[in-house]
Amino acid sequence: MTETIPASAAADLAVPTRTTAAARLEHVSKVYGSGDTKVFALDDVSVELEAGRFTAVMGPSGSGKSTLLHCLSGLDSVTAGHVWIGDADLTKLNDNRLTKLRRDRLGFIFQSFNLVPTLTALENITLPMAIAGRRPDPEWLDRVIDTVGLRQRLGHRPAQLSGGQQQRVACARALVARPDLIFADEPTGNLDSRAGAEILRFLRDCVHDLGQTVVMVTHDPAAAGYSDQVLFLADGHIVDRMADPSADKVLRRMQNFEPTTTQEG
Numbered sequence: 001m002t003e004t005i006p007a008s009a010a011a012d013l014a015v016p017t018r019t020t021a022a023a024r025l026e027h028v029s030k031v032y033g034s035g036d037t038k039v040f041a042l043d044d045v046s047v048e049l050e051a052g053r054f055t056a057v058m059g060p061s062g063s064g065k066s067t068l069l070h071c072l073s074g075l076d077s078v079t080a081g082h083v084w085i086g087d088a089d090l091t092k093l094n095d096n097r098l099t100k101l102r103r104d105r106l107g108f109i110f111q112s113f114n115l116v117p118t119l120t121a122l123e124n125i126t127l128p129m130a131i132a133g134r135r136p137d138p139e140w141l142d143r144v145i146d147t148v149g150l151r152q153r154l155g156h157r158p159a160q161l162s163g164g165q166q167q168r169v170a171c172a173r174a175l176v177a178r179p180d181l182i183f184a185d186e187p188t189g190n191l192d193s194r195a196g197a198e199i200l201r202f203l204r205d206c207v208h209d210l211g212q213t214v215v216m217v218t219h220d221p222a223a224a225g226y227s228d229q230v231l232f233l234a235d236g237h238i239v240d241r242m243a244d245p246s247a248d249k250v251l252r253r254m255q256n257f258e259p260t261t262t263q264e265g
């Protein structure tokens with residue numbers, strides 16, 4: 001037996017009703033192409049992400065997971081609807097204000113890390129804060145470095161690091177400014193299971209100890225098991241929501257996955 005909430009109830013749960021949201025989508029659609037090639041990557045999705053929670057986003061390939069993350073984090077524009085980060089409506093911000101909001105309040109961990117090849121690991125980690133004219137809190141910087149296991153590699157350049165170590169630099173870079181929200185797209189995709197588990201535990205601690213909010217796209221039920229809740233997407237809709245997931249529960253849900261087109265909002 002899974003403990004997932006039926007899709008119809010999930011729809012109700014996903015409708016924005018509280019004011020403590022770190023982020024929310026309000027009737028968001030994202031359409032790619034036109035005519036015969038038109039794709040509704042997101043189709044009238046409304047969802048609220050409460051502050052201080054770790055949310056995993058799962059679903060079949062092409063269901064809209066990355067699109068949801070990109071729209072939610074202001075990396076991509078929406079075709080219709082509104083996107084809120086706290087009380088800021090991203091669809092109303094000009095490019096400069098959107099860039100500033102992303103820089104000051106959001107952290108990103110994506111599959112391609114875009115480390116600067118000429119900078120050391122430490123310089124890469126602190127670069128976004130340096131650009132913003134801010135200094136990292138030394139204690140927090142130390143904790144981040146130790147947690148991601150980079151203490152012995154701080155002077156190395158990306159080419160001198162393994163793929164896993166480069167990913168850990170990218171994680172540290174996203175975490176060091178203590179952003180309100182961290183958006184992660186398959187953050188442990190190329191890490192071995194031990195290194196991946198360390199990153200996931202660290203993200204979970206950021207949420208539970210420091211009140212940060214993490215939204216993570218993953219295909220891995222074990223990774224989703226670290227989250228507080230899982231949103232399941234299919235065909236551009238949120239079709240289910242699982243509270244207090246475990247890897248086993250998520251795996252069973254994925255195995256039984258029967259995409260429906262339950263409408264949100």
Ligand SMILES: Nc1ncnc2c1ncn2[C@@H]1O[C@H](COP(=O)(O)OP(=O)(O)OP(=O)(O)O)[C@@H](O)[C@H]1O
Pocket residue numbers: 032033039040041059060061062063064065066067068
């Ligand atoms: N730039 C684009 N142009 C046209 N169609 C796109 C574009 N980006 C995404 N799509 C389409 O939108 C839908 C959702 O894509 P998205 O990448 O969000 O899915 P996903 O769930 O993240 O998939 P995966 O698990 O394979 O990464 C897919 O049908 C995809 O082909």
